[in-house]
Amino acid sequence: MSAVLTLDNLSVALKRGRGKPVPILDDVNLTVAAGEMTALVGESGSGKTVASLGIIRLLPRGAKIAGRVQLGDTDLTRLNDAEMRRVRGRDIGMVFQNPLSALNPTTRVGNQIAEVYRLHTGESDRAARARALDLLGEVGIPNPADRLDDYPHQFSGGMRQRVMIAMALACSPKLLIADEPTTGLDLLVARQILALLTRLRREHRMGVLFITHDLSIVEEHADQVHVLYAGRSVEWGRARDFFDQPRHPYSQALLGAIPRLGQTRLTSIQGNLPDPETRPPGCRFAPRCAFREAACETAYPAPDTTGGTVFACRRGREITQADTLDAVTESPPPRARTVDGTALKVDRLAVDYERTATSFLRGIVGRKDRLRALEDISFTLKHGECLGIVGQSGSGKSTLGRAVLQMIPYHGGVVFEGESFGAMKHRRRRLARRRIQVVFQDPRESLNPRMRIGDIVAEPLKLSGISGQRKRWTQAAALLDRVGLSERMLPMFPGSLSGGQAQRIAIARALATNPGIIVLDEPTSSLDVSTQALLLNLLKDLACQDGLSYMLISHDIAAVSYMADKVAVLNGGRLVEFGPAGDVLAHPRNDYTKELIAASPHFRPRAAQGGRGGADEMPVYATRTAQHETAQTKEYNP
Amino acid sequence: MLRMITTRLATAILSLVILVSIVFAMTHATPGGPAYSILGQKATPAAVHELNVRLGLAAPLWKQYAIWWWHLLQGRLGYSYLLNRPVTQLVGDYMANTLALYIGAIVLSVVLSIGIGLVQGVTYGRWPAKLIGAFQLSLYALPTFFVGTIFILYFSVTLGILPTGGITDLRIENPGLLVYARHLVLPVLTVGLLGVAGLSRYFGSSVHEELGKDYVRTALAKGLTFRAVLFRHVLRNALRPLVTILGLSFPYIFAGSVLVESVFNYPGLGYLLWRSALSQDYPVISAIVLLIGVMTVLGNLLADLVNGLLDPRERFE
Numbered sequence: 018m019s020a021v022l023t024l025d026n027l028s029v030a031l032k033r034g035r036g037k038p039v040p041i042l043d044d045v046n047l048t049v050a051a052g053e054m055t056a057l058v059g060e061s062g063s064g065k066t067v068a069s070l071g072i073i074r075l076l077p078r079g080a081k082i083a084g085r086v087q088l089g090d091t092d093l094t095r096l097n098d099a100e101m102r103r104v105r106g107r108d109i110g111m112v113f114q115n116p117l118s119a120l121n122p123t124t125r126v127g128n129q130i131a132e133v134y135r136l137h138t139g140e141s142d143r144a145a146r147a148r149a150l151d152l153l154g155e156v157g158i159p160n161p162a163d164r165l166d167d168y169p170h171q172f173s174g175g176m177r178q179r180v181m182i183a184m185a186l187a188c189s190p191k192l193l194i195a196d197e198p199t200t201g202l203d204l205l206v207a208r209q210i211l212a213l214l215t216r217l218r219r220e221h222r223m224g225v226l227f228i229t230h231d232l233s234i235v236e237e238h239a240d241q242v243h244v245l246y247a248g249r250s251v252e253w254g255r256a257r258d259f260f261d262q263p264r265h266p267y268s269q270a271l272l273g274a275i276p277r278l279g280q281t282r283l284t285s286i287q288g289n290l291p292d293p294e295t296r297p298p299g300c301r302f303a304p305r306c307a308f309r310e311a312a313c314e315t316a317y318p319a320p321d322t323t324g325g326t327v328f329a330c331r332r333g334r335e336i337t338q339a340d341t342l343d344a345v346t347e348s349p350p351p352r353a354r355t356v357d358g359t360a361l362k363v364d365r366l367a368v369d370y371e372r373t374a375t376s377f378l379r380g381i382v383g384r385k386d387r388l389r390a391l392e393d394i395s396f397t398l399k400h401g402e403c404l405g406i407v408g409q410s411g412s413g414k415s416t417l418g419r420a421v422l423q424m425i426p427y428h429g430g431v432v433f434e435g436e437s438f439g440a441m442k443h444r445r446r447r448l449a450r451r452r453i454q455v456v457f458q459d460p461r462e463s464l465n466p467r468m469r470i471g472d473i474v475a476e477p478l479k480l481s482g483i484s485g486q487r488k489r490w491t492q493a494a495a496l497l498d499r500v501g502l503s504e505r506m507l508p509m510f511p512g513s514l515s516g517g518q519a520q521r522i523a524i525a526r527a528l529a530t531n532p533g534i535i536v537l538d539e540p541t542s543s544l545d546v547s548t549q550a551l552l553l554n555l556l557k558d559l560a561c562q563d564g565l566s567y568m569l570i571s572h573d574i575a576a577v578s579y580m581a582d583k584v585a586v587l588n589g590g591r592l593v594e595f596g597p598a599g600d601v602l603a604h605p606r607n608d609y610t611k612e613l614i615a616a617s618p619h620f621r622p623r624a625a626q627g628g629r630g631g632a633d634e635m636p637v638y639a640t641r642t643a644q645h646e647t648a649q650t651k652e653y654n655p
Numbered sequence: 656m657l658r659m660i661t662t663r664l665a666t667a668i669l670s671l672v673i674l675v676s677i678v679f680a681m682t683h684a685t686p687g688g689p690a691y692s693i694l695g696q697k698a699t700p701a702a703v704h705e706l707n708v709r710l711g712l713a714a715p716l717w718k719q720y721a722i723w724w725w726h727l728l729q730g731r732l733g734y735s736y737l738l739n740r741p742v743t744q745l746v747g748d749y750m751a752n753t754l755a756l757y758i759g760a761i762v763l764s765v766v767l768s769i770g771i772g773l774v775q776g777v778t779y780g781r782w783p784a785k786l787i788g789a790f791q792l793s794l795y796a797l798p799t800f801f802v803g804t805i806f807i808l809y810f811s812v813t814l815g816i817l818p819t820g821g822i823t824d825l826r827i828e829n830p831g832l833l834v835y836a837r838h839l840v841l842p843v844l845t846v847g848l849l850g851v852a853g854l855s856r857y858f859g860s861s862v863h864e865e866l867g868k869d870y871v872r873t874a875l876a877k878g879l880t881f882r883a884v885l886f887r888h889v890l891r892n893a894l895r896p897l898v899t900i901l902g903l904s905f906p907y908i909f910a911g912s913v914l915v916e917s918v919f920n921y922p923g924l925g926y927l928l929w930r931s932a933l934s935q936d937y938p939v940i941s942a943i944v945l946l947i948g949v950m951t952v953l954g955n956l957l958a959d960l961v962n963g964l965l966d967p968r969e970r971f972e
């Protein structure tokens with residue numbers, strides 16, 4: 018296999034405010050072969066995005082690049098700006114995270130695709146438009162001729178990412194760099210995107226550099242894996258070797274942090290990623306490593322190999338994955354659950370959404386169309402239980418959470434601790450509502466940036482009539498302690514928090530009123546894998562301590578399997594399967610449930626995984642979801 | 656797009672109905688009624704009653720309201736006894752002058768603001784942007800009448816190349832277009848430059864904000880030059896807030912016109928409003944207030960429509 022891209026000791030330093038540039042990425046060596054996929058894996062702050070922007074030289078002003086970036090026979094670092102512009106879009110296609118913001122909202126997708134083709138080929142508008150049409154078809158957009166003149170907001174998340182891929186493919190590049198292209202998409206869609214990339218790279222013999230924080234998603238698709246930690250490569254090699262026998266303690270812990278079927282405890286890596294300014298001189302993972310020796314802290318270990326992957330660890334030869342898991346997985350606290358009594362009973366719940374009328378005349382008189390978002394949902398949840406609610410985007414799972422929280426009007430009954438909300442008097446209802454709390458997906462968005470953490474956590478206490486800031490902060494300190502944070506955080510503002518810390522704050526706030534139920538709406542989907550593991554462990558421990566019930570809403574069936582006692586599967590607003598987690602997940606009866614489980618690679622037990630045959634596109638279901646998705650967007654975007 | 660236009664139009668019509676009603680209420684809330692204003696404070700009750708009957712003010716309020724609307728729809732806004740002309744005709748003449756002045760000023764300030772804002776947005780955080788920012792702030796702080804007076808002193812008195820104003824007298828002799836335009840230069844410059852201060856600052860930060868968005872990175876990754884990214888991708892997105900601000904600034908433009916027009920002796924609506932207020936010419940005042948309101952509503956409608964053209968997400972599908 019000939020190398021399309023070779024990074025030779027690539028280092029990048031970025032200017033942070035005044036002063037000297039700070040090294041972000043150090044001495045990365047990596048190759049992408051024609052027709053193959055190399056996965057560049059790292060958690061936030063590892064420098065993986067800086068690496069991709071360094072390759073196409075789109076770093077912020079004042080950035081310093083050292084080393085070589087070899088694309089075929091050319092060293093990109095030696096090109097002048099005009100030459101580099103000819104490489105971008107023509108030889109290297111880019112696919113970015115979050116296609117809604119990465120596409121120009123005011124330009125038709127066909128024109129955005131045609132633009133890059135016209136730029137590099139000098140073809141006519143007409144030819145470019147024809148090319149755009151072909152590309153939309155190639156990336157699997159249904160009725161491409163009808164969608165060519167649509168705007169990005171008229172597509173669903175997965176379809177938008179396909180548009181982005183079409184744009185990157187326009188000039189048949191040798192290399193495609195995909196920077197977290199599936200983050201934010203639900204698993205079924207993410208799998209379709211990956212399958213699409215795999216098909217395209219094989220057909221076009223194009224190299225793909227796939228940048229991600231999620232090892233589980235690349236396991237079945239990558240040929241090479243390259244793991245970054247704090248700006249340095251810690252382990253790299255063939256994907257098969259890597260997943261069979263990871264050698265670096267960080268890689269091992271990262272793999273152990275991914276929820277799998279039947280797992281009782283997730284690996285948690287203690288401590289935080291070092292800041293670029295204060296990176297340790299030796300092995301950067303040493304301060305968080307259970308196997309460190311004195312030498313690890315002074316000198317960076319030389320790369321070593323035993324025939325499989327190459328690892329930068331002094332003790333990589335001797336440490337096995339089992340050692341790591343033993344060392345970094347603390348045993349769960351005793352289960353002191355009181356599983357008696359029903360916490361929540363939902364009886365034939367239905368929710369209608371109103372939206373702007375599609376009919377012109379009805380629109381003029383201000384009438385709204387009704388859309389049934391949920392239909393005939395019934396289930397019960399006992400004290401101390403966790404109910405996992407799974408389904409794709411648009412399946413109504415968040416709506417269900419909001420109905421239980423009494424945030425939206427609904428039909429049917431919601432009975433909390435034996436009393437129906439419908440029958441409660443106003444005051445009683447207000448008190449009951451306080452005992453159902455919520456934690457949202459994006460922790461930093463859901464915390465008021467102008468409020469101190471102490472006040473955020475204590476705000477529910479204020480509502481329940483506890484007066485005096487000192488008194489409330491004392492209780493807030495206790496709550497912070499329960500979620501594993503220091504009381505020193507009380508006077509701080511949320512701006513300085515990491516995603517995981519912010520989510521802990523949100524949990525502490527939810528715990529303040531001593532709730533019976535916490536609705537967890539995708540609580541970990543914006544977090545790194547290792548942070549997710551810590552958070553899921555914490556949530557599990559909290560439930561063990563005082564019989565708290567959860568409603569865990571997630572598209573990640575693996576996370577749900579780790580947490581949930583019961584599972585409810587939603588599809589198109591209907592409950593298609595409900596039962597004990599073990600039964601539903603091990604012996605799904607519904608086709609849709611089976612699809613969801615199949616989309617989660619790590620969910621199957623490793624032994625049963627067999628060959629690496631997941632590269633084929635899922636035929637029947639893929640088109641069905643595609644249409645489902647399109648319909649959703651049309652409906653929800655007036 | 657059609658849906659959006661009809662919806663916005665319906666909102667505009669509703670705003671106008673409310674506005675007309677407010678103006679009606681205000682005119683009829685004059686202490687003692689207009690009769691005293693016309694006849695003087697010492698008028699006998701009999702004379703007042705007679706005038707009220709003649710003016711239709713003795714009728715029940717709903718009837719007066721209906722008549723008010725009826726006249727309005729026919730374009731009849733009353734009669735100015737002081738200037739001895741029908742209000743519609745009077746306001747129409749002054750309105751033409753005002754439009755010439757403000758369309759000129761708006762075009763000038765938008766063009767300048769886009770140029771300045773682009774430079775400011777692109778060089779954000781570095782010295783060109785900081786220098787521009789300092790200029791904007793000092794310009795913003797200058798009072799209209801001061802700038803107008805300085806212009807008159809320099810261009811008309813010292814250099815003697817432009818008239819000081821007083822287009823009123825010339826109009827009677829029906830001047831040529833060139834003469835008319837020469838009289839417009841200084842007022843347009845004054846209003847336009849002061850408008851630039853705020854608008855360009857707004858547009859500059861809008862450009863800066865857009866440049867930080869992900870689609871700019873995508874466009875650069877396609878191999879476009881920075882200039883192409885700026886003009887093909889950023890400009891259109893950055894214009895939206897500018898259009899909204901322009902639409903909202905209509906009432907301030909007309910209210911602010913009182914000062915500029917009096918400095919230049921320029922016969923626009925502001926000038927007329929000022930004169931009529933001094934002489935308590937109620938029909939004229941209420942007509943102008945109504946007109947400013949209409950302009951504001953139409954300005955916002957126009958801004959909404961332009962935004963709909965600029966941004967497909969604003970349109971109703």
